[in-house]
Amino acid sequence: MAERGDRGGFGRGFGGRGGGEGGGRGRGRGERRGGRRGNKSEEEKWVPVTKLGRLVKSNNITSIEQIYLHSLPVKEHQIIDTLLKGLKDEVMKITPVQKQTRAGQRTRFKAFVVVGDGDGHVGLGVKCAKEVATAIRGAIILAKLSVIPVRRGYWGNKIGLPHTVPCKVTGKCGSVTVRMVPAPRGAGIVAARVPKKVLQFAGIEDVFTSSRGSTKTLGNFVKATFDCLMKTYGFLTPDFWTETRFSNSPYQQYTDLLSKPTTKALLPPTEEPLQAEA
Amino acid sequence: MGEVILGMPGQWAHDYREKADHYTSKIGGLPDWPDLDIPVSGKLLLCDLCGGKLCLMAQIYAPLSMAERSIDERVIYVLGCMKKDCGSNPQSWRVLRLQRCKQDIESKDEPLKAEQPEEESTSVAEDKPTSQSSSVKVCDDEDSDSDIDLDDLAQALEQAATLASNSKKQDGTKHTRKIVEGPVAKKLIYDLTTPVLPCFYIYSQRNSSEGRMDKANFVGGSSISLKEIEKSSGNESEGESWEGEAYEYDKALGADRTYLKFKKQLDAYPEQCFRYSYGGNALFPVANVPKPGACKICGSARRFELQLMPPLLYFLQEASDDSSNFSIDGWTWLTIIIFTCPKNCCSGTCDEKSGNSCRCIVEEEAIVIQDD
Numbered sequence: 001m002a003e004r005g006d007r008g009g010f011g012r013g014f015g016g017r018g019g020g021e022g023g024g025r026g027r028g029r030g031e032r033r034g035g036r037r038g039n040k041s042e043e044e045k046w047v048p049v050t051k052l053g054r055l056v057k058s059n060n061i062t063s064i065e066q067i068y069l070h071s072l073p074v075k076e077h078q079i080i081d082t083l084l085k086g087l088k089d090e091v092m093k094i095t096p097v098q099k100q101t102r103a104g105q106r107t108r109f110k111a112f113v114v115v116g117d118g119d120g121h122v123g124l125g126v127k128c129a130k131e132v133a134t135a136i137r138g139a140i141i142l143a144k145l146s147v148i149p150v151r152r153g154y155w156g157n158k159i160g161l162p163h164t165v166p167c168k169v170t171g172k173c174g175s176v177t178v179r180m181v182p183a184p185r186g187a188g189i190v191a192a193r194v195p196k197k198v199l200q201f202a203g204i205e206d207v208f209t210s211s212r213g214s215t216k217t218l219g220n221f222v223k224a225t226f227d228c229l230m231k232t233y234g235f236l237t238p239d240f241w242t243e244t245r246f247s248n249s250p251y252q253q254y255t256d257l258l259s260k261p262t263t264k265a266l267l268p269p270t271e272e273p274l275q276a277e278a
Numbered sequence: 279m280g281e282v283i284l285g286m287p288g289q290w291a292h293d294y295r296e297k298a299d300h301y302t303s304k305i306g307g308l309p310d311w312p313d314l315d316i317p318v319s320g321k322l323l324l325c326d327l328c329g330g331k332l333c334l335m336a337q338i339y340a341p342l343s344m345a346e347r348s349i350d351e352r353v354i355y356v357l358g359c360m361k362k363d364c365g366s367n368p369q370s371w372r373v374l375r376l377q378r379c380k381q382d383i384e385s386k387d388e389p390l391k392a393e394q395p396e397e398e399s400t401s402v403a404e405d406k407p408t409s410q411s412s413s414v415k416v417c418d419d420e421d422s423d424s425d426i427d428l429d430d431l432a433q434a435l436e437q438a439a440t441l442a443s444n445s446k447k448q449d450g451t452k453h454t455r456k457i458v459e460g461p462v463a464k465k466l467i468y469d470l471t472t473p474v475l476p477c478f479y480i481y482s483q484r485n486s487s488e489g490r491m492d493k494a495n496f497v498g499g500s501s502i503s504l505k506e507i508e509k510s511s512g513n514e515s516e517g518e519s520w521e522g523e524a525y526e527y528d529k530a531l532g533a534d535r536t537y538l539k540f541k542k543q544l545d546a547y548p549e550q551c552f553r554y555s556y557g558g559n560a561l562f563p564v565a566n567v568p569k570p571g572a573c574k575i576c577g578s579a580r581r582f583e584l585q586l587m588p589p590l591l592y593f594l595q596e597a598s599d600d601s602s603n604f605s606i607d608g609w610t611w612l613t614i615i616i617f618t619c620p621k622n623c624c625s626g627t628c629d630e631k632s633g634n635s636c637r638c639i640v641e642e643e644a645i646v647i648q649d650d
Contacts (some may be wrong), residue, residue, distance in 0.1 A: 047548040049541065049588040050649050051610045054595060073532025075541070095520045110523055128525050138528070142538075145530035218520045254607060 046078040051251060056082050060254050064121070068149050070249040077144035080123075084147065089115040089140050092197060092222065094132055111135035112222060115143040116201025123147035124198065124226045126219070150202040151232035155182045163205040167235055171228025174220035175213035178228050183208045194218050195225035202229055282485040285338070285552040287593055291477035298479075300353050300376075301339050305551060305590060307477030309334045309355050312376070314637050322639065323472075325359035325370050332357035332372060333473040336552065336586060338480075342622065349622060351378035351637075356586065356616065356644065358609070360473050365608030368646035373616050375640045379624055476597035480551060536565045540613075544587065551593070554584040557620070561585065563612045563647055570643050573619035580617035580643055587613055588649075612649040618642045 048054045053076045055061045064083040067074060074080065080087065092112040099106045109132045116122035125143025129135035153166025163185055170179040178195060183206040189199050191209040199207060215221045291298075291307060298304060300312040311318055325332050336356040342349045355374040364370035528538045540563040544550065553561060560567075560582045570580040591609055624638040 045548075047589045047592055049544055049592075050612070051607075054592055057592075058595075075533045075537060093520055095523050097523050097525050099525065108525065110526065125530070126526055127528060142528060142530045145533055148531070217522045219523050251610075 046076075046082075048076060048078070050075045052076075053079055055250055055254055061250055064147075065149070066250055069247075072249070072251075074145055074147070077141045080144040080147050084117055084121055086117045086119075087115050087121070087144070087147075088117065088201070089113055089143065090197065090201070091136055091139075092194065093218065094135065097128055109135045110219075111139040112219065113139035113143045114198050114201050114222075115140065115147065116198075116203070118201060119203045120150050120152065121147050122150055122198060122202040122226070122229060124222065126223075148226075148230050149233055150204065150229050151235075152204060153182065153237075155184045155206070160185075164207050165204060165232055166237060167232075169228050169231045169235060171224045171226070171231060173223035173227055174217060176215050176217065176220040176224040177212045178221070178224040179210045179212075180228055181208040181210070182206075191225075192221070194222055198222060198225045198229070282553050282555040282558060284483045284485050284547055284550040285480040285554065286483050286547070287549055287551055287589075288479040288481045290597070291479065294474050294477045296477070300337075300351075303336075303338045303480040303482075305336050305478055305480060306475035306594060307334060307337075308472060308474060309337055309357075312351065312353070312378075312637065318374075318639060322372065322374060322641065323357065325361070325364055326372075327364045327367055327370050328359060328361050330359060330361060330364075331472045332359055332370075333475055335475065336590075338552070338554070338584065340554070340556075340583070342556070349377050349379075352376070352622070354583070354616070354618070354642070356614070360475075360608065362608040366610060366648060368644070371614065371644045371646055373618075373642040373644045375618055375622075375642050376637060377622060377624075377640075378637050476594055478593065478597075482554070483547070485547070485553070534565075537563050544589075549589050550587050551590040552584050552586045556583055557581050560615045561613070562615075567615070567647065568645060570617035570645065573621070573623060573640075575625060575640065576619060576621050576623040578619060578621055581620040583616050583618045583642075585613050585615040586611075610649045612647045615645045615647070616642060617645070 046053075046057065048057045052061070052067070052072055052074065056079045061067065061083070064080070067079075067083075090113065092114055094109050094111050096107045097110045099108070108128050108130050110126065110128045111132070113125045113127075113136065114122065115125070123143040123146040125139040125141065125146060127135050127138035127142055129138055151166055152162035153164060154162055155164050164182045165180045166182070168179065168181050170177055172178075183190065185206055187206040187208065189196050189204065189207055189209075191199060191207070192211070192215070195209065195211075199209075209225075211221065211224070213220075213224075285303065287305075291304070294306060295308055298307070298310050300310045302310065323332055324330065334355060335358045336354075338354045338356075339352075340354050341352050353376045355376065357372045357374065359365065359370035361370075527535050529535065530538070533541070540561055543561055570582075572579050588611075591611075595607070619640065619642065623640070625640055
């Protein structure tokens, strides 16, 4: 029954209660919608929200490096799913986090998830939620939103593929600082268990690390490692001394392309009205 | 009052210029003006910045039922400019609220009703729709009939070309209508100078409770199982312990907490084209949003009514790939929030003469939030 009183009439205009919600008859008629909703929950098509998402969905952007080149913020995790296919994820830790209330303690779970493809892309996500599954799901999404490129370089001879960090870098979070130092091939990742995982996902094969601060707070430890990896591409090495040739950001590139007048002009369909009235 | 109604995409129009009536809610196409005493002035349909013609972005039939009076003939038109430079400038958007202040027996523009019952604010007549519009009013007082009315209502909605189906939406031209009515058949509007967006109709759906959001689809499930977690949590033997963790708000590199909440609401119904919540709260994707101004006529502070959502742009873009002469890519808004006058005031020219119905067009306010 419609409620009187101040109520937006938009729903009433459609008889929204007949259309959308339950009620046996409503469901019977709207079954198509309900059924569709059921199907959708299995494999839902991604409807992009941001401009970057629309460009990725229409395959105008094929590689994630185009996004990194222009430092475009990634706001939808489906973008990363589309562009990076081989992304693996792992939960590093689920810890309960408690808050004291008058009625006792309220426990929520905090999940740390690291995603990476083992070849230069890694992301870290942290999420608190009331249930473990929700926390993990949310953390995976946040990790995908935070995927960064990792620069690898050589310790000495430049033969083969890059295998270690290009230079000494250090990252900090809270009181923990992590320092990564290039290592020769075969050294492996010389780090504590927790940051080692992050470095493996990043695709770094050999590195010496040194940490300082209260590394017992492993949340900060992991974030410091991640911060350190972020800085690998921020470090200006002589390779970057040449002048940058700036290119158009994907936003401009595709707007210009599509705003050119198309060859097909919008001509009035002069024949059609006659047929409609015939 | 706080409930949110979502506008979900329905069927595509056969022709983007086809004529509906002002009881239909649709996106794109040409605006359907009801019969007006004074036609809509040209100035309202021109862009403030470039002077070109505005195109209709959304036409939403939004009747109101308030305690004192009900306004059944109330339509909101959202107009925007498609030129490249104007698209990102919020001044190029215009929102018009068109309403009829008094109900009139001799009104000419309700071709659907066989007879013209006198409209009062306390009882609303039931009407069987016979055409594609959705101007159905439901009787509130009769319990026994209300069930049947819902049936007819739902049937009407289906017949009113507001059915939704993902696959059908894409090939809208293949879907034949069940009913083609005489007076309101699909005529074309011969207005060839106005730019036209691809047109599709809207059906409304209630925003269901939070439970759905938790089950909101999670594509590409993770490779983790809960059992593994419990196993790994037993490996505490190495002297590591995760101490000192406190609650942390969601944060990602490119997205902050406000945006993530916005996205979460969107993920519950990924196809929502707009959110309607008269007097409710808007969903802001960014934290600092300018406050709406005051109504120019009565001076009261404007209130949120509806907001347009990004999937709308996606659908329009999909449809306009081949046939558009202007580009929609100039639009990069994340949401357009529309505020209207809470008193639904008129432009002052209509008086309380009995038996006189007047239609007013009032310009309302739209706040455009850009996607950086």
